[in-house]
Amino acid sequence: MNELYSELVLDLYRNPPNRGKLQPHNVRASGGNPSCGDAVTFTLWMENGIVKDIKFENEGCAISTAMQALLTEHVKGKPVAEIQRITEQNALEWLGGSITPTRQKCATFALKILQKELRAVEQRNK
Amino acid sequence: MNELYSELVLDLYRNPPNRGKLQPHNVRASGGNPSCGDAVTFTLWMENGIVKDIKFENEGCAISTAMQALLTEHVKGKPVAEIQRITEQNALEWLGGSITPTRQKCATFALKILQKELRAVEQRNK
Amino acid sequence: MLRNKTKSEISWKEKSSMNTEKIRKEFPILRRKINGRRLVYLDNTATTQKPASVIEAITEYYEHHNANVHRGIYTLSQEASEKYEEAHEETARFIGAQNGEEIVFTRNATESLNLLAFTLGKELKKGDHVLVTLLEHHSNLVPWQQLKEKGIHLDIARVTPEGLLNERDFEEKLSLKPKLVSFTAASNALGTRLPQKKMIKAARDSGATTIVDGAQAVPHEPVNVQKLGMDFMAFSGHKMLGPTGIGVLYGKKERLESLPPFLTGGDMIDTVTEEKSTWNALPWKFEAGTPNVAGGIGLAAAIKYLNGVGMEAVAEHEQKLLQYATNQLQEIPGIRRYGPSPEHKLGIISFNVNGIHAHDVASVLDQNGVQVRSGNHCAQPLLNALGIKASVRASFYLYNDRPDVDALVDGIRSAQKLFKVTP
């Protein structure tokens, strides 16, 4: 078995769930990791502080794609407060395998982008 | 015997010939080695391209003082052309002993100042 | 297949003028294993490994001669100063400069280029043009972008689809009469060589000051600045077997003399009063504060090593490896290569594997001991223009050999297997 590329990662990379643009959506979170050219855009449908549905479009490596897919799976149906509590460590554990330090940014940048946008949404709604 | 400080250097330092200001003078050459604070002013009486008389005032170490004294002795009565031919190497040899590289600037900066001024005088007289 | 390999192995050895086996023994790091495999270091564009003689020169300096330079008249300071000054002379001889006065030690090529952008930039006026190319490393682009604040126009000569300089576009942009023309001798992202001599001549004829970013040229081929005729050239010690923290700015003496100083403070001054200061002689006028003495001495040792091998031999060796690698890669299906054909390039191969992201290729190669770069190679505008987000880059130096290339090829194949993208 490959340490970095578990079967899970490779499967998610080849067949990522929730890939695409959610139509209609009422929240959009977008950003990238410019040092490597990776980019992601999440489209969400939110109601009463709960992520009813979510999809992602991306340009990136296996690690980042797999993580983004997992992330959409994890947050679907969850309240924002719970999503904000997800740590980078949690996310890395979902992936199984051992993500070497230089690849951790690939794995975690999308989480930060999503959390940041959800914070901004909350601010606007206050 | 001390390698750097020959008896000649020490004697010249304690009793330098030609020290003072030549009155009257018709050429004045002045400058310094700012990296160590050394400074010298030559006053000369020149006639027909010949240094008839010369004196020096200075602020400096034993090596530079000894060299400036020797220089005045050497150039007195000499035509400018001959003075311009004096090389740093010549000058270092007058001192005897072996001047370590870091002290060579102490020894040679005055020669350069004098030669530069004599060149300027020639230019003016052209 | 086996027969074939043996044949090319023989002809390779016969043709090669360099003893790579001996050279490899002189680089201590090459004895290291990575993930249980032979270390195959193929990121030489980014930085290079150090021979024992360079490491020893640094150790010897600290164990026997270490002192501040220029200022002390005691024995240690004298020894340190002589060695440090001799390092400038050695560097001058290596690139055919007149002498050490024309060699300023900086931290790296980036600082050398910034020094020029700050000092030459001072003399530019609103509306003046500066010309670079799309093949620049960020370090020869971003410093010039900063001059836009002052109302300077930055023109960028385009590239052809294969990644060569678009020479017609360069000439057209020269007709805007740029005050400065600054370009790289070779692209670090694609390996493309630029027609240096022709470009310098054209730029000078149009009245521009010429700057060459030699960071990828000086380590890899013979360079003679007097023959090439540029006003300034920047390069980095760490990319040519030297230590980190030492870079070079070459400048024609009269040009360096007329330039104002950049950083100010200790060592670069002549006299200081409370009101103002006057400057030291070249090159010290541009080396403010205590310099990287050990770095300069290490660079001189690196140059001695390169001279021992011979820069012609280095260039030839890399060109042969490049040819070999290009052929080997051609045999793998599903590979896209970027940049022109080998004869227009340094020993750099930039590529992607269909269906696998560049980072993943690099990670699988790393699992195989093969160290390559993936990403935008500090040349985002160039990659954008070529429509690529990232690529894998393998780059060669004198200690690389055919087994290194073979390991690269094997690694790519195992990445394809892992990702199930074998056609």
Next chain:
Amino acid sequence: MLRNKTKSEISWKEKSSMNTEKIRKEFPILRRKINGRRLVYLDNTATTQKPASVIEAITEYYEHHNANVHRGIYTLSQEASEKYEEAHEETARFIGAQNGEEIVFTRNATESLNLLAFTLGKELKKGDHVLVTLLEHHSNLVPWQQLKEKGIHLDIARVTPEGLLNERDFEEKLSLKPKLVSFTAASNALGTRLPQKKMIKAARDSGATTIVDGAQAVPHEPVNVQKLGMDFMAFSGHKMLGPTGIGVLYGKKERLESLPPFLTGGDMIDTVTEEKSTWNALPWKFEAGTPNVAGGIGLAAAIKYLNGVGMEAVAEHEQKLLQYATNQLQEIPGIRRYGPSPEHKLGIISFNVNGIHAHDVASVLDQNGVQVRSGNHCAQPLLNALGIKASVRASFYLYNDRPDVDALVDGIRSAQKLFKVTP
């Protein structure tokens, strides 16, 4: 006389909390002979010697981990990046900064100060005041002089005849409401300590940004930037057992964040388009181009060494040596000492011998193996104000011992004999 010496020898050993004998063995260069004599290195203000652990850290890096940092995802690059980042953290802990984001690696203190003069200088307007003191090294004076071009006033707080800061004058000049106040924690020419904490507080209260030149403080005493409260501090690795070519700029995070970048190019950028660029996170925003990786790692090793000894112990040891040397020098007739009494000073003695020029004293001392500085110590305005052209300077560090001081004293006496100036 002999009895006396033995007595003080004993009390010295009892009082000293440091094992100098053991320490001396850890510095390879101290085994060297100079002109057949024991090397007595007393130019520690200019630069310091390196323990074996620092030299080994550099060698270890080049032999096992060398690669470019930040950019590669392969094993070597990952190892190099971790070590280089950890060096920032180690430095942050050493001076009590919040974390490595507040630590920018530069070439030397001079570059750190220039970085501030260029970036903070950008925000200054014609008529603004900058305040320094007459105790500055050229590196904390000349960069600010350059701002005069922009119409900035540079005020210089005076010194007392003993060479202490004239505190009243400093306060008066603070009432001119300088935007920046930059001063040295201790004078490299005389050893004078400045009342740092008080000065920082007064300057901040008057609304100024505060900069401390810590080049002579950080190597010699415990420093805690959060307790002192300055906005920025500059210092040099080579003056604290570290390699040449690595310096530090400390800055409060929010201050560094709001500062524009200085040098631009690779590594310090985030995105680059043909038109413009955005900047990387702290501290990388200020580290353009390939950094001095080995230098940073060597500095971390130096800090570990100093921590092992303890900065309190270092300061105490130097103060004791200074006391001893001051007493010994007092016994020699015909010596003029400059600067305040030991309790106001670092371990620096600045003096002249009547009838012998400072250079000649230094040369005779060198013949005796004693390495001291003579000249203006990169502090011309201070020496001018004190009416001196040059002085001899002996400065101590943790590896110096009483035999070193005794060799200094013997050397001075033989200079007096040679020059026949014994009274």
